[in-house]
Amino acid sequence: MKVAVMGYGTVGSGVVEVIETHEKSIKNRTAGEMLEVSHILDLRDFPDDPHADLFTKDFNDILNDPETKVVAETMGGVNPAFDFTMKLLEAGKSVVTSNKELVAQKGLELLKAAEKHGVNYLFEASVGGGIPIIRPMAQCLAANNIEGVAGILNGTTNFILTKMIEDGMTFEDALKLAQDNGYAEKDPTADIEGFDACRKVCILASLAFGKHVYPNQVRAEGITKITLEDVEYISSAHGVIKLLGQIKKIDDDKITAFVSPAVVFHGSQLASVNGVFNAILVRGDAVGDVCFYGAGAGKLPTASAVVADMVDCAVHVNRRKNFGWGPGSEDYVVDEKSALEMPFYVRAKATESEAVALFHNVKFLTRTGQPSDEVAFITDSMTENALDKKLAGVNVINKIKVTNY
Amino acid sequence: MKVAVMGYGTVGSGVVEVIETHEKSIKNRTAGEMLEVSHILDLRDFPDDPHADLFTKDFNDILNDPETKVVAETMGGVNPAFDFTMKLLEAGKSVVTSNKELVAQKGLELLKAAEKHGVNYLFEASVGGGIPIIRPMAQCLAANNIEGVAGILNGTTNFILTKMIEDGMTFEDALKLAQDNGYAEKDPTADIEGFDACRKVCILASLAFGKHVYPNQVRAEGITKITLEDVEYISSAHGVIKLLGQIKKIDDDKITAFVSPAVVFHGSQLASVNGVFNAILVRGDAVGDVCFYGAGAGKLPTASAVVADMVDCAVHVNRRKNFGWGPGSEDYVVDEKSALEMPFYVRAKATESEAVALFHNVKFLTRTGQPSDEVAFITDSMTENALDKKLAGVNVINKIKVTNY
Numbered sequence: 001m002k003v004a005v006m007g008y009g010t011v012g013s014g015v016v017e018v019i020e021t022h023e024k025s026i027k028n029r030t031a032g033e034m035l036e037v038s039h040i041l042d043l044r045d046f047p048d049d050p051h052a053d054l055f056t057k058d059f060n061d062i063l064n065d066p067e068t069k070v071v072a073e074t075m076g077g078v079n080p081a082f083d084f085t086m087k088l089l090e091a092g093k094s095v096v097t098s099n100k101e102l103v104a105q106k107g108l109e110l111l112k113a114a115e116k117h118g119v120n121y122l123f124e125a126s127v128g129g130g131i132p133i134i135r136p137m138a139q140c141l142a143a144n145n146i147e148g149v150a151g152i153l154n155g156t157t158n159f160i161l162t163k164m165i166e167d168g169m170t171f172e173d174a175l176k177l178a179q180d181n182g183y184a185e186k187d188p189t190a191d192i193e194g195f196d197a198c199r200k201v202c203i204l205a206s207l208a209f210g211k212h213v214y215p216n217q218v219r220a221e222g223i224t225k226i227t228l229e230d231v232e233y234i235s236s237a238h239g240v241i242k243l244l245g246q247i248k249k250i251d252d253d254k255i256t257a258f259v260s261p262a263v264v265f266h267g268s269q270l271a272s273v274n275g276v277f278n279a280i281l282v283r284g285d286a287v288g289d290v291c292f293y294g295a296g297a298g299k300l301p302t303a304s305a306v307v308a309d310m311v312d313c314a315v316h317v318n319r320r321k322n323f324g325w326g327p328g329s330e331d332y333v334v335d336e337k338s339a340l341e342m343p344f345y346v347r348a349k350a351t352e353s354e355a356v357a358l359f360h361n362v363k364f365l366t367r368t369g370q371p372s373d374e375v376a377f378i379t380d381s382m383t384e385n386a387l388d389k390k391l392a393g394v395n396v397i398n399k400i401k402v403t404n405y
Numbered sequence: 406m407k408v409a410v411m412g413y414g415t416v417g418s419g420v421v422e423v424i425e426t427h428e429k430s431i432k433n434r435t436a437g438e439m440l441e442v443s444h445i446l447d448l449r450d451f452p453d454d455p456h457a458d459l460f461t462k463d464f465n466d467i468l469n470d471p472e473t474k475v476v477a478e479t480m481g482g483v484n485p486a487f488d489f490t491m492k493l494l495e496a497g498k499s500v501v502t503s504n505k506e507l508v509a510q511k512g513l514e515l516l517k518a519a520e521k522h523g524v525n526y527l528f529e530a531s532v533g534g535g536i537p538i539i540r541p542m543a544q545c546l547a548a549n550n551i552e553g554v555a556g557i558l559n560g561t562t563n564f565i566l567t568k569m570i571e572d573g574m575t576f577e578d579a580l581k582l583a584q585d586n587g588y589a590e591k592d593p594t595a596d597i598e599g600f601d602a603c604r605k606v607c608i609l610a611s612l613a614f615g616k617h618v619y620p621n622q623v624r625a626e627g628i629t630k631i632t633l634e635d636v637e638y639i640s641s642a643h644g645v646i647k648l649l650g651q652i653k654k655i656d657d658d659k660i661t662a663f664v665s666p667a668v669v670f671h672g673s674q675l676a677s678v679n680g681v682f683n684a685i686l687v688r689g690d691a692v693g694d695v696c697f698y699g700a701g702a703g704k705l706p707t708a709s710a711v712v713a714d715m716v717d718c719a720v721h722v723n724r725r726k727n728f729g730w731g732p733g734s735e736d737y738v739v740d741e742k743s744a745l746e747m748p749f750y751v752r753a754k755a756t757e758s759e760a761v762a763l764f765h766n767v768k769f770l771t772r773t774g775q776p777s778d779e780v781a782f783i784t785d786s787m788t789e790n791a792l793d794k795k796l797a798g799v800n801v802i803n804k805i806k807v808t809n810y
Contacts, residue, residue, distance in 0.1 A: 018691050022549065022550065025547060025548065025549060025550060026547060026548065028615065029543075130691070130692035130693065130695065131692075132537075132540075132541035132545060132695065135537075135540060135541065135544060136537035136540065136541050136697075139529075139540060139713050140537060140709070141434065142431060142434040142716040142717070143423050143430065143431065143708075143711075143712035143716065144427070144709055145427065145429075210433065267677075267679070269678075272672075272674065272676075272677040273674075274672070285705075286427070286535070286705040286706065286709035287536075287699060287700065287705070287706045287709045287710070288535065288700045288703075288706055289698075289700075290537065290697070290699035291697075291698040291699065292541075292696075292697055293674050293694075293695065293696040293697075293698065294692060294694060294695035294696065295692065295693045295694075298693075300690075300691040300692070300693075303548075303691065304545070304689065304691035304692045305692070307547065307548035308545070308547040308548045311547040311548065312544075319724070
């Protein structure tokens, strides 16, 4: 079967490589049919690439090729990826993607178009890189009411936090190291401010609870305010700080979904996820907690998920996979600050007796070189709004959510 | 769609419960069709059960009901489950199962029969309870050459080892506690001797590498020889002892597959899997390591996997899922003792200088109250046969494989 690849960057070139190097495993899944790359769309020139004869700068070459039935979109960004994908689906071609931004912003419209035209729009690679999560979650969904999802969804920030926790590096030094290693972009904003994780939360939330959640409905707080002092305090309580995307069902018509640093205690499967790895924990009423771990990014891991989706499309030509969701609404995602109760880590310029006076029951934390006018503690469970009210007159240095995953 | 359940034990009764309590999530996956239990086959009487009118002791009631298209086999054991399953497949009904013994012993014949009759034989619940592993692995396979698989596949032994490691309980006390908690049978042999894990290794190996592996081809060593002294020595090297099923590709025509205690170092995703939980790590050439974690047994987790398979059959009536494998052969699984090199933990009545004389480069371990004539160490990588040759004249107390997962 002829397939095309749009976008020959890290993931796209990996897709071509995986297709070429995994003929046997692909044929095992397709009952003998090979995927054959007919076109590679990219505006750049790759004069030394062995696939020179496959390159095109004209999208219509793919759109108008009746033999090309499956297309991998690995361009990233909403435009022109949305326009291209829509035209391909309308032309009766299946599309698979690693483009989390597009799925988070436009997934609903693209899934509806795929349904209307009897083709598939698959996006396993858009969350967790090579980790199988979209299908397993859809599978869990068949016999579970999902109660919540929590994930370490961004490898760059997890690498930085791991270096801070394990090697005592400052945030700035760890970010520099991530950039030197190619784990972080020159402009790291999307990673360190939590925007990348936010898009993945949207996709997981949409899938888990059946209604589209958009990035502007999900508060994203990054890791730039985390200091080594916070790391050390939390370590004294046998915990680590992770950037978590969390989704929780409130009732049949409401969820919360947010990205923030969170205290995870040792014993949680999420606490031992280190370096650039990702993990997604799904909590179902029948199955309990299941957790999926692996490389959340990278050329070949992500490409292998894209190619697995292409194989699935090849096997399911003229048959629909039943993944998707319906429309969301503005008031569907409620503010976790009022809807959720949880403990909080608080670090402040204050005394222990002031902390006790405000919160009654707290667990104090310690660090080396702790100034006499600084206090750090973990509160009982409460809403963040209630916490903020109590802290109104206090000189707070940092506060971090404590997760129950 | 009408479905039947054969075997109303823990899992079977859980299947009926999950079907009844998850109408909405099931309908979401089946485009609105409900699963309706038509028959429950069990030789026992359940006079107080609310499903009294559904019980039958006659298998033919299910076989001859043209409306019942999908059957869950949760009886366990090879007979009569094999005979019943074969007859159902031949009659054009899909069968799903949690019966690892049957899949490990007779999976090939049943998969072939399903293929021949255009129906499905699915077995997600046979490995890892509620953890989605069979489909995700099949999915990874599409774009990866699997290099190896390692899993904590038995919750009972993992519970016992966790109690030994974390609470310093003896093996005997921990086994007793497992029995008191209902995690271990009165006759715990199948768990503690590794036979249960062995069957799951057979299923995973058959799926990962495409040829049926039978239980008699997989060496199973249990945990009965593990002592608190071993636990403490290995703890001093930042490791834990886990009962692992391991499968490794040797070349295109050979694998190794075995169950044994293994030293897992902290930092591995398998090291933090505690209590009755299971985890399966799959190593692919493109995706790297992916790991799946969750409840490996229990009524509702396992039942949720069975029901998810039933839903999949209901969605795929008259369509085949492409899971399966071909025939194996006697010499396909080779002895890991000669085929694999790895480090070993050795504990012996000997001196450090004797250990160095035999192995040159070793890492010595320590424990409190270590007798002066006892030594424990970790060797360099070598085959177990080479190790045993070196240890021929030594008074060995215990030796344990060290895993590279």
